């Protein structure tokens with residue numbers, strides 16, 4: 464095994480571990496933290512009414528189901544051509560590695576080691592390719608991630624700032640952003656510093672999801688894939704959106720488990 468192959472393998476293992484940690488621990492862990500630590504603390508301070516509390520729990524669950532649901536569906540619906548023996552199609556070619564004919568716009572991913580229908584890009588965070596069948600889930604994951612992070616940052620700000628007095632919160636943020644400041648403002652690390660770190664992570668994810676969503680949504684509206692983002696727009700924007708979100712897009716955008724078929728029959732380019 465060459466050094467390049469070894470590093471490639473190592474990166475692949477890291478990608479898989481990262482994906483599983485995110486799926487199995489980080490996302491449910493975040494909800495558990497919000498519900499069992501942040502919520503009781505804020506109820507103690509602000510004493511909201513039962514209607515407000517019920518609305519908050521409903522919105523939290525709605526966001527959680529859409530983030531997790533779209534994430535799981537993105538991972539398990541990548542439209543790969545593994546063990547599929549397709550017939551030759553006009554404009555398509557043959558993949559020697561998958562031993563099958565593939566339609567145009569289906570590419571072989573080196574990391575997934577399989578051809579993906581209408582491949583958009585390989586996503587490091589999901590350790591999967593984004594293509595014909597999961598582009599809808601991927602975009603909605605990013606959108607709901609953005610909404611969830613804004614929503615949770617609002618509550619987390621009040622939660623974390625309640626742990627500090629005067630300018631303590633601001634100084635704690637500075638000490639985390641620049642650890643050298645610890646020599647000038649000596650204060651032992653405490654649990655509240657971890658809360659500040661989590662809050663900063665929360666805010667960072669708002670920016671991360673916004674940048675990715677803007678790039679991929681713009682490509683979707685223009686009818687191009689991530690690799691073609693510099694190409695001129697194709698087709699009508701409404702058809703482009705329906706070719707990704709499916710015919711039942713109005714359900715798909717609020718519920719990840721609804722069936723919203725993409726019209727592969729009329730879309731000759733898949």
Ligand SMILES: [Zn+2]
Nearest residue numbers: 558561571578
């Ligand atoms: Zn292939």
Ligand SMILES: [Zn+2]
Nearest residue numbers: 572575585592
């Ligand atoms: Zn891939």
